[in-house]
Amino acid sequence: MKTMDDFAEEVGDTSFVSVRGGGTRWDLGGSLMQGTSEVVAPKGVINFKPEEMIVQVGAGTKLNTLQNELNDLKQEVALAGFSDSTVGGSLAVGSSSHRRARIGAASDVLLQAECVGADGQQFVAGGPTVKNVTGYDLCRLLVSSLGTLALMGVVTLRTRPKPEVGVWLKGEILFEEILRCCYRPASVLKDASRIFLLIEGYEKDVEKECASLEKLGMSVMETAPIIPPMIKGRLGENSNDDLLDLQTGAVYSNTSQGEIEVSEGVKLLSERIKNNFDPTGRLNPGRRPY
Amino acid sequence: MRKRQRKVRDPLLKALIKALSEDRVTDGASARRIYSKDGSVMEGGRAGIICFPEDTSEVAKCISIANEFDREFVTRGAGTGLAGGSVPCNDPIMIVTTRMNKIIDVDLKKRIAWVQPGVVNLDLSTSLKGTGLHFAPDPSSQQACTIGGNVANNSGGPHCLAYGVTNTHVAALEVVLPDASIVQLGSVDGEAAGYDLRGVFVGGEGTLGVATRIAVRLTEDPPEIATLLLDFSKMTDAAETVSQIIANGVLPAALELMDRNVIAAVEPFAKAGYPMDAEAVLIAEVDGLPEGVSQEVDIISEIGMKNGAREVRVAANEEERERIWKGRKSAFGAIAKIQPDYYLHDTVIPRGRLAEVIEKVYEIAKRHDLVVMNVFHAGDGNLHPLLVFDSRIPGTLEKVQLAGEEIVKISLEAGGVLSGEHGIGLEKQRFMSQQFSERDLEAQDALRRSFDPENRSNPHKVLPTGSSCGEMSSLNEIPEGIWI
Numbered sequence: 101m102k103t104m105d106d107f108a109e110e111v112g113d114t115s116f117v118s119v120r121g122g123g124t125r126w127d128l129g130g131s132l133m134q135g136t137s138e139v140v141a142p143k144g145v146i147n148f149k150p151e152e153m154i155v156q157v158g159a160g161t162k163l164n165t166l167q168n169e170l171n172d173l174k175q176e177v178a179l180a181g182f183s184d185s186t187v188g189g190s191l192a193v194g195s196s197s198h199r200r201a202r203i204g205a206a207s208d209v210l211l212q213a214e215c216v217g218a219d220g221q222q223f224v225a226g227g228p229t230v231k232n233v234t235g236y237d238l239c240r241l242l243v244s245s246l247g248t249l250a251l252m253g254v255v256t257l258r259t260r261p262k263p264e265v266g267v268w269l270k271g272e273i274l275f276e277e278i279l280r281c282c283y284r285p286a287s288v289l290k291d292a293s294r295i296f297l298l299i300e301g302y303e304k305d306v307e308k309e310c311a312s313l314e315k316l317g318m319s320v321m322e323t324a325p326i327i328p329p330m331i332k333g334r335l336g337e338n339s340n341d342d343l344l345d346l347q348t349g350a351v352y353s354n355t356s357q358g359e360i361e362v363s364e365g366v367k368l369l370s371e372r373i374k375n376n377f378d379p380t381g382r383l384n385p386g387r388r389p390y
Numbered sequence: 391m392r393k394r395q396r397k398v399r400d401p402l403l404k405a406l407i408k409a410l411s412e413d414r415v416t417d418g419a420s421a422r423r424i425y426s427k428d429g430s431v432m433e434g435g436r437a438g439i440i441c442f443p444e445d446t447s448e449v450a451k452c453i454s455i456a457n458e459f460d461r462e463f464v465t466r467g468a469g470t471g472l473a474g475g476s477v478p479c480n481d482p483i484m485i486v487t488t489r490m491n492k493i494i495d496v497d498l499k500k501r502i503a504w505v506q507p508g509v510v511n512l513d514l515s516t517s518l519k520g521t522g523l524h525f526a527p528d529p530s531s532q533q534a535c536t537i538g539g540n541v542a543n544n545s546g547g548p549h550c551l552a553y554g555v556t557n558t559h560v561a562a563l564e565v566v567l568p569d570a571s572i573v574q575l576g577s578v579d580g581e582a583a584g585y586d587l588r589g590v591f592v593g594g595e596g597t598l599g600v601a602t603r604i605a606v607r608l609t610e611d612p613p614e615i616a617t618l619l620l621d622f623s624k625m626t627d628a629a630e631t632v633s634q635i636i637a638n639g640v641l642p643a644a645l646e647l648m649d650r651n652v653i654a655a656v657e658p659f660a661k662a663g664y665p666m667d668a669e670a671v672l673i674a675e676v677d678g679l680p681e682g683v684s685q686e687v688d689i690i691s692e693i694g695m696k697n698g699a700r701e702v703r704v705a706a707n708e709e710e711r712e713r714i715w716k717g718r719k720s721a722f723g724a725i726a727k728i729q730p731d732y733y734l735h736d737t738v739i740p741r742g743r744l745a746e747v748i749e750k751v752y753e754i755a756k757r758h759d760l761v762v763m764n765v766f767h768a769g770d771g772n773l774h775p776l777l778v779f780d781s782r783i784p785g786t787l788e789k790v791q792l793a794g795e796e797i798v799k800i801s802l803e804a805g806g807v808l809s810g811e812h813g814i815g816l817e818k819q820r821f822m823s824q825q826f827s828e829r830d831l832e833a834q835d836a837l838r839r840s841f842d843p844e845n846r847s848n849p850h851k852v853l854p855t856g857s858s859c860g861e862m863s864s865l866n867e868i869p870e871g872i873w874i
Contacts, residue, residue, distance in 0.1 A: 151742050235825075243589075261640065262639070302681045333580070350581060372840040373836075
């Protein structure tokens with residue numbers, strides 16, 4: 101497996117550089133400047149500690165590979181992606197699962213990141229424990245940063261127990277009725293007319309909730325619906341053809357992200373952050389997460 | 391009779407009074423003394439003029455004046471912090487948020503509450519009674535601490551094991567930045583685009599600006615709760631039980647451990663039913679739907695028995711549950727009766743090394759001829775060794791300091807971190823370079839400089855500065871309602 105030193109050497113300290121994951125959301129935040137060299141982060145599951153509910157993994161590891169390994173011990177990480185998505189890519193995009201209301205957001209997953217900064221030097225953000233308030237939480241900043249502040253090489257992630265079962269239902273039903281029947285549903289997604297509901301937990305509890313929901317006209321789905329990626333910064337009111345998460349307000353859509361819009365104050369602050377972390381703009385040039 | 395107006399000559403004081411009102415700005419000696427300290431062991435702070443703004447615009451005015459007069463400012467809620475995060479250095483303007491205590495709006499459908507930073511943690515959940523929702527972070531000082539303080543420290547609490555610490559429960563923030571501009575970070579609808587400025591602001595210990603309105607996510611009350619009490623004749627068995635519960639895919643709502651010294655102090659006082667001859671008791675709480683709760687109770691009981699638990703007791707009713715928790719929550723108060731002074735630590739270690747590290751903590755205390763008591767959030771490896779002592783005995787405070795340094799050292803050597811929920815503040819600045827390299831700290835400083843280029847907002851905290859305004863002292867008064 102590639103070491104952090106190898107990775108840092110590839111990143112170097114002068115030329116424009118981008119790290120490539122699975123390329124599944126490659127143009128998010130803008131196209132990469134032409135002529136930018138591409139590097140790949142270390143790959144492989146390094147250390148899975150189920151009793152700590154943490155896993156250390158190369159950021160270039162495919163998300164599916166990781167989830168399969170965790171699955172053997174009935175754990176998972178709360179990241180979403182496509183079949184080719186990598187762990188690092190999913191973190192860089194900040195790709196939360198549609199089950200976010202139950203399992204948490206992508207930003208809660210990253211505990212520690214071994215990174216290469218714009219100066220080519222390695223640094224560590226965060227810590228390897230599940231609870232940590234030591235210093236500034238740079239991990240929060242790295243998630244969703246599209247690799248514009250530092251390049252993640254090896255990451256330590258929070259894992260969580262996988263639910264015993266999960267069942268999808270669909271139907272036309274009021275959100276309030278769902279909440280009366282279900283405790284902490286994993287997903288409540290609404291398109292133009294229907295609701296798609298995922299309930300998870302211990303088998304007998306899920307059976308009982310299913311029975312209540314079927315009485316209200318919902319039907320169990322044979323297969324899970326196809327859920328497009330989350331589009332950050334988009335409000336539910338504009339989402340006629342999209343899926344709106346009624347619990348979190350997140351929108352899932354196949355239409356492209358488009359221009360990311362933030363307030364002037366947030367933009368100024370984001371620019372200061374970018375300049376302080378990457379004064380020459382060499383990391384993922386052309387990409388702007390703000 | 392007309393109230394006599396005080397003559398104000400100090401232009402800074404005059405400007406702040408003009409911005410707020412005379413009765414909400416003070417430079418009186420007694421107020422300055424009070425606001426020079428917080429709940430920590432850090433002494434030597436010096437508060438400047440103290441302001442009590444009531445809304446965002448008034449906070450912005452205070453910060454604008456601080457900029458105009460080239461002064462630093464420190465924000466403070468209830469002052470319950472245990473790491474000196476709100477201890478002021480060099481007479482800064484104190485922005486006290488206790489009058490910003492309104493619950494602005496509760497949206498039960500979206501499960502979001504907008505609150506001002508001075509709202510007391512427990513008051514929010516109390517106000518939500520009957521709605522089926524609550525605010526999940528339950529730090530030990532929840533009867534007194536403010537939600538603004540929780541945001542600053544990314545506070546935890548026993549029930550954060552399953553539900554996550556404050557950061558997980560903050561959707562958005564209105565913040566006055568150190569340049570006095572006002573921004574909204576995060577979003578109550580979905581996830582905000584751009585850098586996660588909300589996420590990084592939470593836990594910034596007041597060094598990145600002032601949160602003036604906070605949108606918190608509300609958590610559904612669980613339909614069923616089961617509280618278990620397991621007692622052990624060996625601490626190592628209790629620690630192993632904790633590891634195996636997690637490894638078996640059970641993430642309880644809370645997993646709290648107490649050692650023999652704590653049991654001996656607490657039981658006669660709280661009558662919680664802890665066996666006096668136990669070396670350790672473990673409180674495990676699981677919640678959720680009935681079948682899941684029942685299964686998890688069985689799993690925990692079985693793991694406990696396999697690891698040498700002498701008895702596993704499941705609280706039969708709410709009264710018994712409350713009694714079990716009363717013992718846990720009164721530990722701090724009971725301990726205070728053993729010795730006049732205390733120093734509480736806060737480090738995190740991997741759960742798998744709990745037994746070994748606790749054993750080393752005992753060795754350290756013994757070597758320094760000190761009494762140590764361990765009551766902690768075992769589920770997330772968050773240790774709280776509490777050194778109790780009598781500071782009137784010459785040389786004792788020095789021994790406490792040395793023992794504290796050794797506890798930090800062994801925690802880091804075990805693969806842990808400096809703080810799980812108290813933060814760095816002034817107390818642990820000097821240890822930061824033991825956990826982080828110079829380059830790691832430079833990256834953290836880059837973030838800080840981005841928010842506060844002039845280093846005006848709660849300066850001298852978190853990152854090592856080479857000098858500190860505070861000195862460690864001892865504490866001998868446990869504020870009412872505080873538990874560990």
